[in-house]
Amino acid sequence: MKRIFDFIFSFLAIILLLPFFVIIALSIIFDSKGGIFYRQIRVGKNNKDFKLIKFRTMFTNSDKKGLLTVGMRDSRITKVGYFLRRYKLDELPQLFNIFIGDMSFVGPRPEVRKYVEMYDDEQLQVLAVRPGLTDYASLEYINENEILAKSENHEKTYIDEIMPAKLKLNLKYIEEKSFWVDLKIIFKTALKIIKL
Secondary structure, three states: OHHHHHHHHHHHHHHHHHHHHHHHHHHHHHHOOOOOEEEEEEEOHHHOEEEEEEEOOEOOOHHHHOOOOOOOOOOOEOHHHHHHHHOOHHHOOHHHHHHHOOOEEEOOOOEOHHHHOOOOOOHHHHHHOOOEEEOHHHHHOOOHHHHHHOOOOHHHHHHHHHHHHHHHHHHHHHHHOOHHHHHHHHHHHHHHHHHO
């Protein structure tokens, strides 16, 4: 049922948002040099890699300077990128990831391999389900980059504090997951974004 829901509603969302996608794409093109989309290898269900798609919000090759985004005023972020990130619009192309089955609307956010290699046996259980566009951890840490901005050592704060806390919430989701829990998380996510 979950996969059918993901397939149908991602398809409908892509069709409905297509004109909006075009506007965003043109804004990115006129704002800075580089492609429209940013693709990054993330770890999905059963520990398999896949290419996560986002609208590009940074200057080209910015990820070589670090994987973590720190604060909303990270100098690597473009002018249009600030707006897209603020309202989570950069995440919209992941509807294609959902449509083809790499992701789900709700599930643990997919992580890069570097950090997955640090998971213990219990934490690896989050890879038993499809990663999602949103989940409990996404709601709790919707302003994660602002938290990191207050830290002197961003990488250490992420690894020692944020990542373990998010993984606990991921495991909580896996224990509680149901169609109704998914709808509740989608509704709460929409409300949070509106209030940003």
